[in-house]
Amino acid sequence: MAHESTRPVAQADALTIEYQIGDRWLNVLHDITFHIQPDEIHGLVGESGSGKSTVALAMMRYLAPNARVVSGRAVLDGDDLLTKNDGEMRAIWGRQIAYVPQDPLAALNPSYTVGEQIAEVVRQGTRVRRAAAWTSAVTILRTVGIADPDVIARRYPHQLSGGMQQRVAIAMALSTQPRLLVLDEPTTALDVTTQAVIVDLFRDLIRDNHAAALYVSHDLGVIARLCSWVTVLYAGEIMASASAIDLFKHPLHPYTISLLASLPRPLTGSQTRLPTISGAAPSLSDRPHACVFAPRCPAALALCHAEKPPLEQINDDGGRSRMIRCHRWREIASGDLVIDTTPMQGAGDAPPRDGYVLQAHHLSKSYDVPNALDRVLAPGKRPIHAADDLSIMVRARSTLGVVGESGSGKTTLARLIVGLETADAGSLELLDMALDLKVGRRPRAALRELQMVFQNPNSAINPYLSIGAQLGRAVHRLSKESIETGGRLTRAQIAARVMALLEAVRLPADYATRYAAELSGGEKQRVAIARAFAADPALVVADEPTSALDVSVQSVILNLLKDLRATRGASYLLISHNLEAVAYLADWIIVMYLGEIVETGTVDQVYGVPSHPYTEALISAIPVPDPTALRGDIRLHGEVPSPRHLPTGCRFHTRCPRKIGAICETTPPPIQDAGDDHLIRCHIPIEELTRLQS
Amino acid sequence: MIRLLLRRPLTLIGTLIVTLFLVLALIGSLIAPYGYAELVGRPRQAPSADHLFGTDQLGRDVFSRVLWGAREIIALPAVTTVLSVVFGTALGLAIGYVGGWVDEVVSRALDSLLAIPALALALVMLGVFGASSIGIIAVITLLYTPIVTRVVRAATLSARSAGYIEAARLRGESLTYILFREILPGVLPALTVEAALRFSYAIFLTASLGFLGLGVQPPSPDWGRMINEARGGFSQMPWALWFPAGAIALLVIGVNLLSDGLRRIFRYEGELR
Numbered sequence: 001m002a003h004e005s006t007r008p009v010a011q012a013d014a015l016t017i018e019y020q021i022g023d024r025w026l027n028v029l030h031d032i033t034f035h036i037q038p039d040e041i042h043g044l045v046g047e048s049g050s051g052k053s054t055v056a057l058a059m060m061r062y063l064a065p066n067a068r069v070v071s072g073r074a075v076l077d078g079d080d081l082l083t084k085n086d087g088e089m090r091a092i093w094g095r096q097i098a099y100v101p102q103d104p105l106a107a108l109n110p111s112y113t114v115g116e117q118i119a120e121v122v123r124q125g126t127r128v129r130r131a132a133a134w135t136s137a138v139t140i141l142r143t144v145g146i147a148d149p150d151v152i153a154r155r156y157p158h159q160l161s162g163g164m165q166q167r168v169a170i171a172m173a174l175s176t177q178p179r180l181l182v183l184d185e186p187t188t189a190l191d192v193t194t195q196a197v198i199v200d201l202f203r204d205l206i207r208d209n210h211a212a213a214l215y216v217s218h219d220l221g222v223i224a225r226l227c228s229w230v231t232v233l234y235a236g237e238i239m240a241s242a243s244a245i246d247l248f249k250h251p252l253h254p255y256t257i258s259l260l261a262s263l264p265r266p267l268t269g270s271q272t273r274l275p276t277i278s279g280a281a282p283s284l285s286d287r288p289h290a291c292v293f294a295p296r297c298p299a300a301l302a303l304c305h306a307e308k309p310p311l312e313q314i315n316d317d318g319g320r321s322r323m324i325r326c327h328r329w330r331e332i333a334s335g336d337l338v339i340d341t342t343p344m345q346g347a348g349d350a351p352p353r354d355g356y357v358l359q360a361h362h363l364s365k366s367y368d369v370p371n372a373l374d375r376v377l378a379p380g381k382r383p384i385h386a387a388d389d390l391s392i393m394v395r396a397r398s399t400l401g402v403v404g405e406s407g408s409g410k411t412t413l414a415r416l417i418v419g420l421e422t423a424d425a426g427s428l429e430l431l432d433m434a435l436d437l438k439v440g441r442r443p444r445a446a447l448r449e450l451q452m453v454f455q456n457p458n459s460a461i462n463p464y465l466s467i468g469a470q471l472g473r474a475v476h477r478l479s480k481e482s483i484e485t486g487g488r489l490t491r492a493q494i495a496a497r498v499m500a501l502l503e504a505v506r507l508p509a510d511y512a513t514r515y516a517a518e519l520s521g522g523e524k525q526r527v528a529i530a531r532a533f534a535a536d537p538a539l540v541v542a543d544e545p546t547s548a549l550d551v552s553v554q555s556v557i558l559n560l561l562k563d564l565r566a567t568r569g570a571s572y573l574l575i576s577h578n579l580e581a582v583a584y585l586a587d588w589i590i591v592m593y594l595g596e597i598v599e600t601g602t603v604d605q606v607y608g609v610p611s612h613p614y615t616e617a618l619i620s621a622i623p624v625p626d627p628t629a630l631r632g633d634i635r636l637h638g639e640v641p642s643p644r645h646l647p648t649g650c651r652f653h654t655r656c657p658r659k660i661g662a663i664c665e666t667t668p669p670p671i672q673d674a675g676d677d678h679l680i681r682c683h684i685p686i687e688e689l690t691r692l693q694s
Numbered sequence: 695m696i697r698l699l700l701r702r703p704l705t706l707i708g709t710l711i712v713t714l715f716l717v718l719a720l721i722g723s724l725i726a727p728y729g730y731a732e733l734v735g736r737p738r739q740a741p742s743a744d745h746l747f748g749t750d751q752l753g754r755d756v757f758s759r760v761l762w763g764a765r766e767i768i769a770l771p772a773v774t775t776v777l778s779v780v781f782g783t784a785l786g787l788a789i790g791y792v793g794g795w796v797d798e799v800v801s802r803a804l805d806s807l808l809a810i811p812a813l814a815l816a817l818v819m820l821g822v823f824g825a826s827s828i829g830i831i832a833v834i835t836l837l838y839t840p841i842v843t844r845v846v847r848a849a850t851l852s853a854r855s856a857g858y859i860e861a862a863r864l865r866g867e868s869l870t871y872i873l874f875r876e877i878l879p880g881v882l883p884a885l886t887v888e889a890a891l892r893f894s895y896a897i898f899l900t901a902s903l904g905f906l907g908l909g910v911q912p913p914s915p916d917w918g919r920m921i922n923e924a925r926g927g928f929s930q931m932p933w934a935l936w937f938p939a940g941a942i943a944l945l946v947i948g949v950n951l952l953s954d955g956l957r958r959i960f961r962y963e964g965e966l967r
Binding site for chain 2 (some may be wrong): 036418419420439440442444447448450451452454455456459460461462463464465470473474477480531532
């Protein structure tokens with residue numbers, strides 16, 4: 001084939017790198033081999049700790065001070081960069097290779113305007129005059145989809161939104177027309193709607209500039225949408241490397257197969273569970289010496305635990321060789337070995353019951369409300385409207401999912417309900433009893449029924465107290481006995497319940513004596529869930545419980561939450577930006593935008609037609625791990641308006657792709673019932689929405 | 695912990711020095727060959743087998759006076775360190791956790807206290823209230839409490855929004871439980887380092903006050919005042935100045951090496967976590 005004859009732009013050749021940790025040298029990358037063709041976006045996917053960022057940096061010969069290259073080459077245009085010194089690299093960095101990091105603020109100097117910074121890069125590359133460089137900086141900003149580049153060029157980085165900063169970072173990277181663009185998780189910190197716009201932008205820009213790119217991500221959906229060739233990394237080794245279509249449609253490696261199957265998605269039936277990968281990725285210091293995936297592999301043989309499989313080249317059609325590192329890939333390819341990816345059966349079945357666990361009526365919350373002093377000194381100052389007249393109901397034994405972008409008020413809603421923030425107005429009812437808005441005034445009997453799981457597993461449990469002590473304290477404080485009869489549980493009783501809790505979240509009993517530092521992210525989140533379930537609460541509020549976790553761990557935690565709901569009869573209020581995770585767990589969904597509920601319905605109703613134009617855009621923006629999938633093409637442009645200056649009329653009108661006219665700007669839309677309590681806040685009549693979206 | 699202290703040579707030296715002085719503070723008066731106010735012979739004798747550090751202008755044994763003085767120079771700073779750590783921790787935890795205008799008011803008040811030079815404030819206050827051990831302890835505690843408060847407040851602020859603190863609020867824990875059981879353990883490393891640092895500064899300040907004549911009153915063997923008294927006769931009897939000055943220098947260096955070591959140990963453990 002034609003592309004076999006062209007020389008690759010970049011190439012990693014049996015690259016092996018070690019890190020010095022303490023006084024030991026630990027293998028971080030082993031035998032990494034792949035190449036990137038001209039015009040190719042090469043995806044590098046792996047979980048945290050897999051070494052994917054090290055690969056990206058090594059391709060730029062940019063290694064940590066404690067790293068050493070044991071063997072191998074990192075080649076750009078035929079030159080091995082690893083043999084060059086810093087002086088030689090300075091002519092290559094920024095000109096032939098450009099880098100876009102996860103956090104654009106790390107790449108931008110806070111004390112210069114973005115225009116000055118891009119102009120500076122242009123001047124270094126081409127030695128043109130200052131005025132000419134500024135003009136090309138503005139032109140470049142226009143090419144990355146910035147509508148008013150003259151204005152933006154004069155802004156400082158901190159004055160821009162995250163999506164805008166990332167556009168500037170890519171503009172800067174592209175300004176010298178590099179041969180290779182290295183992008184390290186550039187959209188991970190962005191909202192899903194912004195991410196979709198930026199990913200499209202990347203794809204178009206890289207194609208138009210005839211650049212080759214190495215795109216590092218943990219997100220299989222983004223990789224599938226963007227990349228033509230994909231390399232899968234696990235524990236510092238390449239597991240598979242194949243064209244995107246082959247990798248996603250006909251995966252051959254047990255890791256790839258299991259990982260794809262474990263992605264959160266809506267599943268029918270309250271008893272079905274996502275297939276999962278058992279265990280956790282090995283840490284740098286105890287990677288298996290044979291196949292690194294063998295301890296978690298559903299198809300591992302004795303051979304897999306004894307001998308490292310070679311990285312084999314598969315070339316069945318004369319095209320570019322696919323690579324795989326597995327002893328059993330031939331059996332998988334021939335169909336003799338099937339990796340089981342059918343959804344599992346979960347523990348117990350507990351369909352929703354009648355009645356409500358929680359009812360919230362007309363909750364509102366504003367921050368930064370102007371006080372007397374502000375009225376004198378800053379008369380124009382307005383408060384931030386974080387939540388506006390929110391009413392929700394959670395049915396017994398059900399899950400209510402809340403989705404929306406950052407700034408939608410979904411986290412505020414969660415915190416108002418548990419009482420960590422006090423609502424300005426509104427009322428709460430828990431199990432048909434009035435609940436004080438302030439957590440400090442709630443009786444312990446109410447506290448035990450309402451618990452929370454937090455987003456960040458690293459700060460969710462106290463690093464200085466043992467796991468057992470923390471769970472024991474929760475049992476002690478919240479158990480029915482100690483609250484209702486004032487009696488105390490004995491030490492032995494508490495210890496027994498801690499053991500039962502650990503078992504419920506599937507952690508070994510000896511974890512009671514461990515500390516947070518000894519646990520992985522997923523394990524910490526299990527402890528946090530166990531703590532929330534210490535006294536069998538009626539409602540658990542989970543704020544982004546899986547968003548800080550690795551893909552292969554997310555499904556395990558989601559399954560655990562589903563199991564606990566069935567076995568312990570709890571209800572959930574699940575807050576997430578991840579629609580797929582919400583859809584897997586939830587019965588009902590609320591969609592929020594700028595502090596307001598724009599749509600309420602069952603999962604099927606919200607996913608189906610008709611739906612609010614915002615919901616439609618959110619669903620369309622979800623990156624699907626299937627390169628052949630029909631791509632949603634609805635994109636939200638522009639920025640989320642500031643909650644200090646809410647748009648008049650419909651709050652969504654500034655970004656709405658289906659805006660019908662002046663009425664959207666002037667009149668707040670009505671709440672329409674599309675049938676069966678499916679509520680949509682929009683001016684467009686239901687029949688018209690259905691027609692437009694079908 | 696002990697093993698970690700002994701692993702790094704400089705930390706080991708610091709630990710040994712501090713241990714030596716602690717032992718001296720405890721038993722110095724027992725092993726001193728003479729009393730601190732005892733006139734043992736001719737004034738201004740050079741060091742000899744009888745008088746290891748020589749004698750001073752009144753004919754007192756310098757070696758004995760240094761030994762006797764160890765208790766004072768360790769005890770006063772130790773007490774002030776403990777007091778300022780206790781007050782600073784309580785205050786820092788409280789304003790860091792409560793936040794809002796309480797934090798604002800208290801923090802600014804402490805800042806303004808910190809803006810006044812330490813020695814100047816100490817001189818004025820001791821001048822007004824009279825020099826005494828209690829006075830010195832009170833003044834230095836007043837000076838160092840704000841510094842400890844700031845360290846603890848900063849650590850508390852970063853812990854305040856952590857999930858484990860919010861989880862404690864959601865199970866109805868009392869303020870004291872949250873402050874002392876949930877937050878304090880996390881503040882301890884920073885607090886230990888700060889305490890060691892405060893201790894070394896307090897030694898220095900105590901000695902300075904002694905030198906200026908505002909320390910414990912004569913004839914008690916204050917190293918600072920011993921230096922001042924020996925200053926006049928420096929050309930005839932430099933040993934009377936060398937030994938107390940050397941003792942202060944050695945002690946402060948020892949405490950600093952130790953606090954440096956502690957800082958490294960906690961940062962090292964921080965990496966492991």
